[in-house]
Amino acid sequence: MRPAPLPSDHSPLVRKLESIFPLDDHERQALLDLPMQVAAFKEGQDVVREGDRPSRSFVILSGFTCTYKMTGDGKRQIVTFGVAGDMPDLQSLHLKVLDISVATLTPCSVGFIQHEDLWNLCLRQPRIAAAFWRETLVEGAAFREWVVNVGRREAYPRMAHILCELLVRLRAVGLAEDHTCDLPITQTEFADALGVTTVHVNRVLQQMRAEGLIETKGSRLNIPDWERLKAIGDFDPTYLHLRRDEAVP
Incomplete structure (x- = not known):
């Protein structure tokens, strides 16, 4: 190092x-x-x-x-x-x-x-200290949203919600263009995040592709129907407390 x-x-x-x-x-x-x-x-x-x-x-x-x-x-x-x-x-x-x-x-x-x-x-x-404080508060808000996601949503909207969140977060730091980003997360890792089996994750992703909600090529994710995916995932980015409106597709 x-x-x-x-x-x-x-x-x-x-x-x-x-x-x-x-x-x-x-x-x-x-x-x-x-x-x-x-x-x-x-x-x-x-x-x-x-x-x-x-x-x-x-x-x-x-x-x-x-x-x-x-x-x-x-x-x-x-x-x-x-x-x-x-x-x-x-x-x-x-x-x-x-x-x-x-x-x-x-x-x-x-x-x-x-x-x-x-x-x-x-x-x-002190303003940087306030920025770090805000960062930890936003992290806490995201944890609360994840509790709701895992505890109260079915697997299909659960996956839709997490894909929406990741796209918005990546866009906010310049790592996504429009509705496309690199997302090198495996099905096993999604399963550990969503509290379901890897087989279930595979079925959900296949269904999303079949319905035109997502497109994947390797680790590249594209979301052709952003508004529909948001609606299915019950996704409202307010809990991310982003400054820039343009961070939200």
Whole structure:
């Protein structure tokens, strides 16, 4: 791992925070100046584990992650997917023992930032501290929406909802065009997020393709009928609390 600043003013962290909070040039530069250690992770590696007591948090610079919990009998429940710009373990700045694990779904580049540097930044820049606070509140809102999705929707609208969310989140940080994005998430990973079997996920996706709701080519997802998919998934992006109207297709 090597110390490095964030790569440019289009850095994933800046883009993510600006999607939910207005930043000025001075605040952007303060984020760009944060020292970090950049590390590469292979697919299927834990970045942090439940029970860890970390002295740093990390930002996803590229790739996809999942935040998950394990049951006593070894079953995994994914509680959110992470995309570039997200800080999945930001809570460790205040909660000293992690109650979640974060794993890579694809090869990922992540940047570790020492808690001491984050604390100093927040003390110097109270609006950035407010942006981080808002980020954790939005994360909490998303968790509540996922509880409703898994607990009260059937598998078909459940999948529609999660596809809508991922497209909107990727679009907000510049990783989707219109209704098309790269989504390298396997059926097994969707099954762990939706609380159904892999076979059920396969059937749902086949039905969605047959009905013209989605098109897939490799990891590429296209949604030809956005309004219909939103309606089926009962999807309202309000809980993501995005700043920019254009972030929503």
